Amino acid sequence: AQKITQTQPGMFVQEKEAVTLDCTYDTSDPSYGLFWYKQPSSGEMIFLIYQGSYDQQNATEGRYSLNFQKARKSANLVISASQLGDSAMYFCAMSVKAAGNKLTFGGGTRVLVKP
């Protein structure tokens, strides 16, 4: 079975600073994908970034980057130059090849950006 752990229930970050959201995972399947989603107060799930288990380089998408440390089974999300609109819940998720696209989600981290 797969497991995703997000140990930070909530955090504050100053506008324009960077923030790192922690995510650790556990699976015995060698082929898997790691995802981060943002859920603002309006409730929709917004895809941010994806990392495949065989990808050699860390994924980046604009101000988002994924710090993938395979040996440690961690997939931390880094948001650079935080903006007020980044205030939201952030979820880490994983899929494994054996289970198709079925995602297992962590419990989420609430980020509040202070002006």
Added chain:
Amino acid sequence: NAGVMQNPRHLVRRRGQEARLRCSPMKGHSHVYWYRQLPEEGLKFMVYLQKENIIDESGMPKERFSAEFPKEGPSILRIQQVVRGDSAAYFCASSPPLAGGVTGELFFGEGSRLTVL
């Protein structure tokens, strides 16, 4: 380029009534997933369907819940005899047919929020 469409966005039911939630996947997507999100929690997988087939229903409660994805029309998540504990946000996601690898993104709808009085 319509995304995943869910309706209704908000649904209020009294205990014992039935709730039907609909999901139209993105064009070209043949795989549909339903997730449930309780307040202040992450999303929990419920069921994975392809057209006319349930592929994985390991997250579905054994009673009162059912899902279908007919050849024509949207996927439907049906909750019979709702109880207060069914109050949650129900998200649908879709993906194209899977390639050989692990795959990428699921495309989520905006969710249907069920309130049971």
